[in-house]
Amino acid sequence: MTYSERVLEKIKEHKAGCNLGHTSMVFLALISVNHVLVKVHCERVALLAENAARVLDLDVKAAFFAGLLHDIGKLTLPSGLFDDGEIDAEEYQQIKTHAIAAYEILDDFHLFIALCAGLHHAVYEHGYGLTTEELPKNWPVELKNKVIRIATLVSICDFVDAASHRKSRFIEASSLKVRKEDSSLRDKLIEQYPNKETTIDAVLEANQEFVA
Numbered sequence: 001m002t003y004s005e006r007v008l009e010k011i012k013e014h015k016a017g018c019n020l021g022h023t024s025m026v027f028l029a030l031i032s033v034n035h036v037l038v039k040v041h042c043e044r045v046a047l048l049a050e051n052a053a054r055v056l057d058l059d060v061k062a063a064f065f066a067g068l069l070h071d072i073g074k075l076t077l078p079s080g081l082f083d084d085g086e087i088d089a090e091e092y093q094q095i096k097t098h099a100i101a102a103y104e105i106l107d108d109f110h111l112f113i114a115l116c117a118g119l120h121h122a123v124y125e126h127g128y129g130l131t132t133e134e135l136p137k138n139w140p141v142e143l144k145n146k147v148i149r150i151a152t153l154v155s156i157c158d159f160v161d162a163a164s165h166r167k168s169r170f171i172e173a174s175s176l177k178v179r180k181e182d183s184s185l186r187d188k189l190i191e192q193y194p195n196k197e198t199t200i201d202a203v204l205e206a207n208q209e210f211v212a
C-alpha cells in the first residue's frame with residue numbers, strides 16, 4: 001500500500017467530525033496539482049505523527065490531521081520554493097509566511113488544527129508563525145496545552161521527515177544554521193527541542209519504517 005493509499009484509509013477510519021475528513025481530501029486534491037513533494041511530505045508527517053502519538057499516549061486522530069494539514073499554507077506560495085532546490089534569504093522570508101497562512105485558511109473551520117499548523121514552526125527558539133499568546137483566551141488550560149503538545153509533535157515529525165527525505169541542505173535554510181554532518185540528528189533535535197527527549201525518541205523510532 002502506498003503512503004497516499006494509507007492516508008486515504010486513515011482519513012476514512014478516523015471518521016473525523018466537523019468535515020475534517022472532507023477538508024483533508026480537498027487539501028490533498030489541491031496540493032497534488034503543483035506541490036507534489038509537499039504532498040508526500042505531509043502524508044509521511046501525518047503517518048509518522050499518528051504512530052508516535054500512539055506510543056506517547058497522545059490523541060492519535062489529532063496528531064494525524066495536524067500532521068496532514070500542517071503545511072496547508074504552502075498552497076499560497078509558488079511551488080518552485082518547495083522543489084528541493086537552494087533558496088535565498090528572500091525566498092526563505094516568503095516560505096515563513098506559510099505558518100500564518102495555514103492558520104488563516106483553517107481557523108474558521110478547524111480551530112484546533114489551525115492553531116497546531118500556525119504553531120508548528122513556533123515551538124522552538126527563533127521559530128516563526130503564531131505565538132502561544134494567540135491561543136484562545138477562553139479555552140481551558142488543558143486544551144491549550146494539548147495544542148502545544150500536538151504542535152510540538154508535528155514540528156519534530158516535520159524536522160525528522162525533512163532531514164530524512166529533503167535533498168537540499170534544509171538545515172541551513174532553517175534557523176539552526178548548522179550543517180547536517182556536524183552531529184547526529186538526535187543531538188540536533190535535542191538542541192532544537194530541549195526537554196522533549198521522549199517525544200524525539202518516539203518519532204525517530206516511528207520514522208524507521210519511512211527510511212527503510
Ligand SMILES: [Fe+2]
Nearest residue numbers: 070071120121
Ligand atoms: Fe512547515
Ligand SMILES: [Fe+2]
Nearest residue numbers: 041070071158
Ligand atoms: Fe512541513
